[in-house]
Amino acid sequence: MKKFFATCLLALPLLGAMEAQAQSWPSKPVRWLVPYPAGGGSDFLARTIGQQLSTQIGQPVVVDNKPGGNTAIAASDVARSAADGHTVLSADNGTLVFNPALYKSLSYSPTKDLAPVTLMGRFPMILVVSPGVAAKGAKEFIAEIKARPEGINYASAGAGSPHHLAMELLKTEAGLKMTHAPYRGAAPALADVAGGQVPAMMVDLAAGAGFIKGGKVRPLAVANAKRLPQLPDVPTFAELGYKNVEAAALVGMVVPAATPAEVVASLNKQVVAAINAPEVHKKLVDFGVEPVGNSPAQFAELLKSETTRWHKLIRDLNITLD
Numbered sequence: 001m002k003k004f005f006a007t008c009l010l011a012l013p014l015l016g017a018m019e020a021q022a023q024s025w026p027s028k029p030v031r032w033l034v035p036y037p038a039g040g041g042s043d044f045l046a047r048t049i050g051q052q053l054s055t056q057i058g059q060p061v062v063v064d065n066k067p068g069g070n071t072a073i074a075a076s077d078v079a080r081s082a083a084d085g086h087t088v089l090s091a092d093n094g095t096l097v098f099n100p101a102l103y104k105s106l107s108y109s110p111t112k113d114l115a116p117v118t119l120m121g122r123f124p125m126i127l128v129v130s131p132g133v134a135a136k137g138a139k140e141f142i143a144e145i146k147a148r149p150e151g152i153n154y155a156s157a158g159a160g161s162p163h164h165l166a167m168e169l170l171k172t173e174a175g176l177k178m179t180h181a182p183y184r185g186a187a188p189a190l191a192d193v194a195g196g197q198v199p200a201m202m203v204d205l206a207a208g209a210g211f212i213k214g215g216k217v218r219p220l221a222v223a224n225a226k227r228l229p230q231l232p233d234v235p236t237f238a239e240l241g242y243k244n245v246e247a248a249a250l251v252g253m254v255v256p257a258a259t260p261a262e263v264v265a266s267l268n269k270q271v272v273a274a275i276n277a278p279e280v281h282k283k284l285v286d287f288g289v290e291p292v293g294n295s296p297a298q299f300a301e302l303l304k305s306e307t308t309r310w311h312k313l314i315r316d317l318n319i320t321l322d
Contacts, residue, residue, distance in 0.1 A: 025085045025263045029060040034090045035074035038065050040185075041206040041289070042090045042251050045121055048283050052274040070160055070321065071095040072107050079113035083258035085267050088117070093162055093250045097306045101314040102160045102321040114254040116299040117268050120275060121289040123204035123249035124224040125166040126234070128217040130196045138221035138240055141200070142174050151177030155189035155201040158182050160321050163189075165310060166202040166223055166247035168317055173242050193217050204249055205230060205288030223247040230288065248290075250306070252299055264296055 030053070034046045043065060050061035066074040075095050081087035089095075096110045108114070127138060135141035145152055156164035159182040171178050181198055183189035186207035192198045194216035203217075205228065211217045212231070219234045223245050227236055237245035253271055255264060274280055275293035284291045294302075313319075 025266050026057050026059045028086055029062055030054075030057070030085075031081075031087045032061055032063045032090065033074045033078055033088070034063055034065050035067055035071035035095065036065065037067050041123055041204065041249070041287075042092060044206070044287055045251055045284070045289060046090045048280055048287075049120060049271065049274045052277050052280045053270055056270050056274060069107070070099060070102075070158075072099065075110075075114065076107040078254070079108040079256060081256055083256035083260075085255060085259055085263040087256065088267070089114070089254050090120075091252055091254045093306060093310070094160060096252070096254070096303055097250075097310050098160055098162075098165065098314070100307075101311045102319065104320075104322050110303075113257050115257045115259055115264060116296050116303065117253040117255055117264055118271050118275075118296065119250060119252040119292045119294050119299045119302060120271070121251050121284060121291050123162075123206055123251070123289060124222055124228060125162065125202040125204060125247045125249070126208060126212075126222050126228075126231070127167075127170070127200065127220045127237075128190075128193065128203055128208060128212065129200045129220060130193050130198075131215065131218060132196045133199055133218070135220070138235070138237070141220055142176065145176050145178065146174075148177075151179065152200065153179045153181050153198050155181050155183055155193055155198040157186040157189055157203070157207070158184060160319075162247060162249040163202045163204070165313065165319075166245075167200075168319070169247055169313060170202075170223070170237070170242065170245050172313065172317070173245050190217065202247070207288075209288050250302075268296055 032046050032050050034043050036042045046063050050063055054061040071094050074089060078087055078089040099106055135144050154167050186203055189201055190211050193201050194211055212219055219231055221237050222228050222234055223237055272293035275291050281291055
């Protein structure tokens, strides 16, 4: 019994320090790293939520765009930052799911170096085609591809991107012959699809909305569990018989792995509240994002299931970026 009480007494200072650390967050500006250039979907998400977050916590939230290394540069920076909740990262499924399977070695480990805070939003993928494509729907388009011995080329926002892997998933599920043409971002890829240089690509609504609304590309199907409210007349792949063709760019927030659970919980509470603020929620939906805001445990479980699903596809198709 004496040993028990002695152990409790020894633990009290540690518990007090942890509580003080949680209560002191935030004690200074929050640095929010985005691993992409300014102007993209991840950047919009961070700046929109960050502005509201700053108002809530009474501290500046400074968005720091740090592209490069297929998101590895920013991820490594955050992984090696002080684990106090004042440095956070916008991390998509490229950072947290795809990269470990696409590269033989990485400068960070998604599971050992980073801790999930929340999934902020989903960018569902949409199959779009050039205006000159004769097929009126996805089924007809797939049939046309199958009828061509040489198959077709397809564009993507980059090798290893959700856009790339979403099309590879369709290619596998539908038994299609297609050749990947990677671009440096969704905008130049969309420009070539609109111009007819490449007949098709998978794109998220945030990047493709202007092209779709302007009639520059035609949406044929969405890789989502349900139809998108912005495109109510466009069927899901599940409706067309391809129930496994679901894909989205998932953008969440992570922090250094050693960040105390109390700080993660406080950060989660504030970020979720920012996402659910009516004006923020509307901005995200209007931009083409499906807002989420879940718990750290729910985000971790999602990443686990996504890793299992996508790593199998990457291995089966022998996709590598080394």
